[in-house]
Amino acid sequence: MTNPNNATITTVHTAEFTAGDALKIPTLRILRDDGSIYDGATEPELDKDTAIKMYDTMVFIRVLDERMLAAQRQGRISFYMQCLGEEATTVGSAAALDDKDMIMAQYREQGALRYRGFTLEQFMNQLFSNEKDLGKGRQMPVHYGSKDIHYMTISSPLGTQIPQASGYAYAQKMRGLKNTTICYFGEGAASEGDFHAGLNMAAVHKAPVIFFCRNNGYAISTPANEQFVGDGIACRGVGYGMKAIRVDGADILAVYQATKMARDYALEHNEPILIEAMAYRLGAHSSSDDPSGYRSKEEEEKWRQNDPISRYRLWLIEKGWLNEADDKTTIDALRGEILDALKVAEKVAKPGIEHLISDVYKEPIPALQQQLEELKAHIRKYPEAYPITAGRLD
Numbered sequence: 001m002t003n004p005n006n007a008t009i010t011t012v013h014t015a016e017f018t019a020g021d022a023l024k025i026p027t028l029r030i031l032r033d034d035g036s037i038y039d040g041a042t043e044p045e046l047d048k049d050t051a052i053k054m055y056d057t058m059v060f061i062r063v064l065d066e067r068m069l070a071a072q073r074q075g076r077i078s079f080y081m082q083c084l085g086e087e088a089t090t091v092g093s094a095a096a097l098d099d100k101d102m103i104m105a106q107y108r109e110q111g112a113l114r115y116r117g118f119t120l121e122q123f124m125n126q127l128f129s130n131e132k133d134l135g136k137g138r139q140m141p142v143h144y145g146s147k148d149i150h151y152m153t154i155s156s157p158l159g160t161q162i163p164q165a166s167g168y169a170y171a172q173k174m175r176g177l178k179n180t181t182i183c184y185f186g187e188g189a190a191s192e193g194d195f196h197a198g199l200n201m202a203a204v205h206k207a208p209v210i211f212f213c214r215n216n217g218y219a220i221s222t223p224a225n226e227q228f229v230g231d232g233i234a235c236r237g238v239g240y241g242m243k244a245i246r247v248d249g250a251d252i253l254a255v256y257q258a259t260k261m262a263r264d265y266a267l268e269h270n271e272p273i274l275i276e277a278m279a280y281r282l283g284a285h286s287s288s289d290d291p292s293g294y295r296s297k298e299e300e301e302k303w304r305q306n307d308p309i310s311r312y313r314l315w316l317i318e319k320g321w322l323n324e325a326d327d328k329t330t331i332d333a334l335r336g337e338i339l340d341a342l343k344v345a346e347k348v349a350k351p352g353i354e355h356l357i358s359d360v361y362k363e364p365i366p367a368l369q370q371q372l373e374e375l376k377a378h379i380r381k382y383p384e385a386y387p388i389t390a391g392r393l394d
């Protein structure tokens, strides 16, 4: 007998269920908390420049997150999302890619964005929705995007990037490109229908996409054990007939190694791969959330000991690639640079109101133009309600 894919099947003659948790996927760890390598593990091949670039990127986004959360609390920006504790997931994976591989992210992947070369000024312009923002101020803060560095603009609805990534990778294959697409999402987004549609589509059509799940334990206030039963997200990839791997998300060497292997495999075989990185969202979900309402300080403290940056820092010092004193100077200098860039970006004017309808069609259609004129008339009538825009209408 064969199964629908013509593979020979095993038969049994006594009825027995296969248990829902029959697939127990192990977790790859290379780097110990003290910066040494686990017995039996092999360090990935990393040259010094790449290793230091990875470290600098992690430190950059940690300092940026601290500063911008404070800016939100001061009322200077409306909203912010940190990636505290998850820096290794996105930086380690982005470092394993080619610069032209497409990135389709969720919203907590500033590490991948920075690794690709998104500048401090570009971060600031987006966060302040000013007229230099690449998205022309039309998105909420942290909904970054950049055509130049192959980073698709973030969408707020969860999971929409997953089938889009399958389609994008399929097109890369059809065009004969030797590039892949990486698609990031959280374990919460893996509950969306789009997750299942996207994975199945990629598996059936053999799209070279890397699905990268950051399993950080919470979807806003919902802990992972209230989101699903069974062995997490990695085994779902196996269910859709693709290869999967689970890694320690605080171990940047493991994340790098797994993503490098996934990329090579996806391109060589034209197949999707699923990576599940086990991490913890140490900060709040966003600046609008207060985690003290749904989890304990003790739980957070336990995970704070699992800091991906300090673990990697110890490895770099051990290798003689990083020196503790220089490191401290760099972090202090970075704080100053970020504050200076913030002060510049917040003074830049907001984009003109006409950009509400630009970039949708080549030329705005009459219905959109009419709506814009109606909006302008409304603002002229109630100028006190629109202090930023009212004085700037044509």
Ligand SMILES: Cc1ncc(C[n+]2csc(CCOP(=O)(O)OP(=O)(O)O)c2C)c(N)n1
Pocket (backbone or CB within 6 Å): 108, 156, 157, 158, 159, 185, 186, 187, 188, 189, 190, 214, 216, 218, 219, 220, 281, 285
């Ligand atoms: C379709 C949809 N449903 C609900 C939301 C509200 N929402 C925004 S983020 C989020 C939790 C996502 O959790 P997860 O995917 O695990 O990512 P994390 O924030 O933990 O990184 C929810 C429910 C949304 N944006 N879109």
